[in-house]
Amino acid sequence: xxxxxxxxxxxxxxxxxxxxxxxxxxxxxxxxxxxxxxxxxxxxxxxxxxxxxxxxxxxxxxxxxxxxxxxxxxxxxxxxxxxxxxxxxxxxxxxxxxxxxxxxxxxxxxxxxxxxxxxxxxxxxxxxxxxxxxxxxxxxxxxxxxxxxxxxxxxxxxxxxxxxxxxxxxxxxxxxxxxxxxxxxxxxxxxxxxxxxxxxxxxxxxxxxxxxxxxxxxxxxxxxxxxxxxxxxxxxxxxxxxxxxxxxxxxxxxxxxxxxxxxxxxxxxxxxxxxxxxxxxxxxxxxxxxxxxxxxxxxxxxxxxxxxxxxxxxxxxxxxxxxxxxxxxxxxxxxxxxxxxxxxxxxxxxxxxxxxxxxxxxxxxxxxxxxxxxxxxxxxxxxxxxxxxxxxxxxxxxxxxxxxxxxxxxxxxxxxxxxxxxxxxxxxxxxxxxxxxxxxxxxxxxxxxxxxxxxxxxxxxxxxxx
Numbered sequence: 001x002x003x004x005x006x007x008x009x010x011x012x013x014x015x016x017x018x019x020x021x022x023x024x025x026x027x028x029x030x031x032x033x034x035x036x037x038x039x040x041x042x043x044x045x046x047x048x049x050x051x052x053x054x055x056x057x058x059x060x061x062x063x064x065x066x067x068x069x070x071x072x073x074x075x076x077x078x079x080x081x082x083x084x085x086x087x088x089x090x091x092x093x094x095x096x097x098x099x100x101x102x103x104x105x106x107x108x109x110x111x112x113x114x115x116x117x118x119x120x121x122x123x124x125x126x127x128x129x130x131x132x133x134x135x136x137x138x139x140x141x142x143x144x145x146x147x148x149x150x151x152x153x154x155x156x157x158x159x160x161x162x163x164x165x166x167x168x169x170x171x172x173x174x175x176x177x178x179x180x181x182x183x184x185x186x187x188x189x190x191x192x193x194x195x196x197x198x199x200x201x202x203x204x205x206x207x208x209x210x211x212x213x214x215x216x217x218x219x220x221x222x223x224x225x226x227x228x229x230x231x232x233x234x235x236x237x238x239x240x241x242x243x244x245x246x247x248x249x250x251x252x253x254x255x256x257x258x259x260x261x262x263x264x265x266x267x268x269x270x271x272x273x274x275x276x277x278x279x280x281x282x283x284x285x286x287x288x289x290x291x292x293x294x295x296x297x298x299x300x301x302x303x304x305x306x307x308x309x310x311x312x313x314x315x316x317x318x319x320x321x322x323x324x325x326x327x328x329x330x331x332x333x334x335x336x337x338x339x340x341x342x343x344x345x346x347x348x349x350x351x352x353x354x355x356x357x358x359x360x361x362x363x364x365x366x367x368x369x370x371x372x373x374x375x376x377x378x379x380x381x382x383x384x385x386x387x388x389x390x391x392x393x394x395x396x397x398x399x400x401x402x403x404x405x406x407x408x409x410x411x412x413x414x415x416x417x418x419x420x421x422x423x424x425x426x427x428x429x430x431x432x433x434x435x436x437x438x439x440x441x442x443x444x445x446x447x448x449x450x451x452x453x454x455x456x457x458x459x460x461x462x463x464x465x466x
């Protein structure tokens with residue numbers, strides 16, 4: 001469990017370092033950081049730079065004005081001007097967001113949202129709330145969740161307001177497990193499903209997808225066990241068909257295609273979902289996307305990641321190759337060899353497809369994947385992730401297809417792997433496993449050995465016939 005402290009606790013420690021140890025403020029901050037980090041405290045949300053009160057004057061004045069104007073129905077211009085000022089101040093950095101939060105900006109902004117019917121004011125307030133709570137989601141409370149859900153249930157809601165509500169909701173979920181559970185338990189999925197339909201503007205579909213992905217994050221270090229898997233399971237069960245339909249209907253929408261692929265990948269938490277995607281003509285759709293957007297590295301990379309996830313199902317793994325993906329994968333890897341992140345995803349996909357599958361390995365081998373793998377590893381010799389996934393791909397290719405070893409070795413696989421072994425000690429196991437399966441001489445490290453003593457159990461005089 002990660003330890004956390006409040007900003008006030010950190011500030012008190014700094015003050016003590018100044019008063020008791022006689023340190024300068026800069027030295028006192030540095031010392032406090034060392035003290036807390038040595039105790040395993042997470043300081044990611046703590047402001048470590050000192051800022052004078054004068055630097056927060058604009059925030060204090062904006063919040064004060066908003067408090068005066070919050071119930072006014074005839075001060076739209078003044079409200080919009082002050083909201084813009086506060087939003088711009090919050091966007092300057094975390095220090096400014098924290099200061100605004102400390103002096104009550106969240107409740108005042110929520111009051112304005114609840115009481116004001118002017119659409120421009122409501123939109124501006126939601127933008128300001130999002131700026132205030134990005135990287136500071138702790139401010140959300142039950143009242144805020146109720147406002148989000150009740151607002152989104154309004155069928156007459158302006159599209160721009162819906163878009164801003166989704167954006168605010170997403171930021172509330174990032175790095176905050178409690179908020180995710182509160183929002184999920186408020187049945188937001190029922191609302192999201194209404195926006196994952198063909199007649200909805202693509203911008204709103206994209207925002208709804210971003211909320212779906214935020215609900216399945218597992219990024220809150222303060223929580224030992226989250227509900228990301230459970231959220232993903234239910235969201236996948238209820239939206240996969242809609243997502244596949246959208247992927248089919250919006251083939252010309254580049255940004256939307258990427259978001260759908262990203263969301264599908266995040267939902268592949270069970271093997272039956274992989275089969276569900278395949279049954280919905282998913283493999284053909286993914287192949288079509290890879291052909292259509294072969295120039296777009298982000299989309300190609302996400303297709304690799306989705307294929308890797310689908311290969312977690314043994315049937316899908318076989319069918320991917322049978323659907324003619326081998327030449328598509330090789331063609332997608334070849335022109336993108338300059339981008340390390342893309343080829344890492346591609347090599348990881350190859351490793352997943354060939355894991356315990358000599359048939360898939362043969363298909364890739366027959367199309368010349370060996371040369372592609374070695375070329376990529378040579379070109380990205382300084383990239384640890386490329387060397388690791390390349391080692392996985394080589395190992396899985398040859399582990400049950402030893403006839404491929406000679407081809408890999410003739411292309412210089414041993415030299416490439418030995419060079420990587422010298423450069424990256426922390427992936428030694430992966431590289432040595434590839435060398436071993438290639439038949440190369442390698443010194444394997446024995447992870448554990450017994451001490452030679454007799455094994456004992458809580459049972460004595462155990463007879464195997466008993």
